[in-house]
Amino acid sequence: MAPPTTPPPEHPHIVVHPPALDGSRRVTLGEETLGVASHVDDVAELLRLADLYVTDVEESELVEWQGGGPDEWPGLHEHHEHHQG
Numbered sequence: 001m002a003p004p005t006t007p008p009p010e011h012p013h014i015v016v017h018p019p020a021l022d023g024s025r026r027v028t029l030g031e032e033t034l035g036v037a038s039h040v041d042d043v044a045e046l047l048r049l050a051d052l053y054v055t056d057v058e059e060s061e062l063v064e065w066q067g068g069g070p071d072e073w074p075g076l077h078e079h080h081e082h083h084q085g
Contacts, residue, residue, distance in 0.1 A: 012052060016043055018067020023075030025067075040070045 016037065017026040027034045027046045034046040044057045054060045058070040065072075 012062055014047065014052065014054070014063045016063060016065050016070075019072060019074050021075065023073045025073070039073060043070075 012029055014034075015028045017028065019025050024036045024038045025043075027037050027043055029050060029052070034050050035042075037043045037046060040058060043063070044054065047054050047057065052062075054062055057063050068074075
């Protein structure tokens with residue numbers, strides 16, 4: 001038998017894309033979009049839902065952070081401010 005043409009995904013290529021205008025970041029696995037994250041915890045949850053149990057998304061070699069690291073969520077701090085009336 002011939003070996004399979006595609007190797008098993010032992011090292012999935014997870015990419016956290018650069019922040020959008022609202023600060024959210026798209027998370028992809030290869031060509032598949034897993035979802036949109038607005039916090040590093042969202043990235044971990046998206047990976048969990050995809051059955052990718054990455055223990056530390058901030059330090060894992062499986063996760064490629066583009067356009068800034070796990071602390072880069074520009075624009076989102078505005079959503080957490082409390083407006084007094």
